[in-house]
Amino acid sequence: MKLKDKVAVVTGAAGGIGSTFVKELDKENVDCVLIEKDEESVKRLISSLQGKNHSYFICDFRRTSEILRLVKKIKRAYKKIDLLINVAGIGVYKSIEDIRLSEWEDSLAINLTSPFLLIKKLIPLLNKSESPLVINVGSGAGIMPFTNRVAYCSSKYGLRGMTLTLAKEYEGRKLEFCLITLGSVMTNFGPLSIEDRKKGEKKGKSYFVPEWVAKKLVGIIKDNKREVEIVLFPSNYEEEVKISTWL
Numbered sequence: 001m002k003l004k005d006k007v008a009v010v011t012g013a014a015g016g017i018g019s020t021f022v023k024e025l026d027k028e029n030v031d032c033v034l035i036e037k038d039e040e041s042v043k044r045l046i047s048s049l050q051g052k053n054h055s056y057f058i059c060d061f062r063r064t065s066e067i068l069r070l071v072k073k074i075k076r077a078y079k080k081i082d083l084l085i086n087v088a089g090i091g092v093y094k095s096i097e098d099i100r101l102s103e104w105e106d107s108l109a110i111n112l113t114s115p116f117l118l119i120k121k122l123i124p125l126l127n128k129s130e131s132p133l134v135i136n137v138g139s140g141a142g143i144m145p146f147t148n149r150v151a152y153c154s155s156k157y158g159l160r161g162m163t164l165t166l167a168k169e170y171e172g173r174k175l176e177f178c179l180i181t182l183g184s185v186m187t188n189f190g191p192l193s194i195e196d197r198k199k200g201e202k203k204g205k206s207y208f209v210p211e212w213v214a215k216k217l218v219g220i221i222k223d224n225k226r227e228v229e230i231v232l233f234p235s236n237y238e239e240e241v242k243i244s245t246w247l
C-alpha cells in the first residue's frame with residue numbers, strides 16, 4: 001500500500017507506541033487523525049510533526065457516549081478514511097481477588113469495546129477508501145495466560161477473537177484486518193514505568209524499543225501480502241513469560 005496522502009485514524013496517539021508510530025506516519029506524508037484522552041500530550045505531539053493536515057480529537061474510551069460523539073465529529077470532518085489503527089489500551093495487572101469491577105469494566109471498554117465501536121461506526125468511511133485497513137494492537141497476553149492479569153488477558157484475547165473473526169467475515173472484500181500480537185515494549189504501559197522495565201532489562205529481559213515497533217508497523221501496512229496476525233515477540237519472550245519472574 002502506498003501511504004502518501006492516506007488518512008489514518010490512530011488511537012492512543014500520544015502514548016509510547018502511538019506517538020512514535022504517528023511520527024513515522026508523518027514522515028510518510030500520511031494525514032493523521034489523532035485520538036487521545038489527554039489534550040496537552042496530543043497538542044505537544046502535533047506541534048512536533050511536519051505535516052500540515054493532521055488533526056486531533058479528545059475522547060475518553062471509558063464512555064460509550066464519548067466514542068459515539070467522536071465518530072460523529074470524524075464523519076463531519078472526513079469523507080474517507082484509509083487506515084484505522086487501534087493502539088489505545090490500559091494494563092490493570094491484578095488478581096481476580098484484588099481487581100475492582102470498575103477496573104475490569106474500564107479494561108474491556110478501552111481495550112475491546114472502543115476498537116469494536118470505532119470499526120463498526122467507521123466502516124462506511126473506510127469503505128470509501130480503495131484499500132482500507134484496520135490494525136489492532138494486541139498482545140502476547142492475548143494468546144498466553146498471565147497470572148494476575150485477568151482483565152488485561154481477557155480484553156486482549158477478546159481483541160484477538162474480534163480481529164480474526166472480522167478478517168474472516170471480510171475475506172474477499174476490500175476492507176482488511178490485521179492483528180499485531182506484540183510482546184514487551186519499553187514504554188510506561190500498565191503498572192511498570194520505563195525505569196522498572198530498564199531494571200528488568202539489566203537482569204536480562206528483552207524489550208523492543210517503540211521506534212522499532214513503529215517502523216515495523218509502517219512496513220506491515222505497506223506490505224500487500226501481510227498476514228492477518230503478525231506476532232512480534234522480543235527474544236526469549238515466550239520462555240520469560242513462562243517463568244514469569246519479571247511479572
Ligand SMILES: NC(=O)c1ccc[n+]([C@@H]2O[C@H](COP(=O)([O-])OP(=O)(O)OC[C@H]3O[C@@H](n4cnc5c(N)ncnc54)[C@H](OP(=O)(O)O)[C@@H]3O)[C@@H](O)[C@H]2O)c1
Nearest residue numbers: 012015016017037038060061088089139182184185187189
Ligand atoms: N508496552 C508494552 O509492553 C506492550 C506490549 C504489548 C502490547 N501493548 C499494547 O500497545 C498499546 C499501546 O501501549 P503503550 O506501550 O504505548 O502504552 P502507553 O504509553 O500507556 O499508551 C497507552 C495509550 O492508550 C491511551 N488510553 C489510556 N486510557 C484511555 C482512555 N480511557 N481513553 C482513550 N485513550 C486511552 C493513553 O492515553 P493517555 O496517555 O491520555 O491516558 C495512551 O495514549 C496498548 O494497547 C497495549 O496493550 C503494549
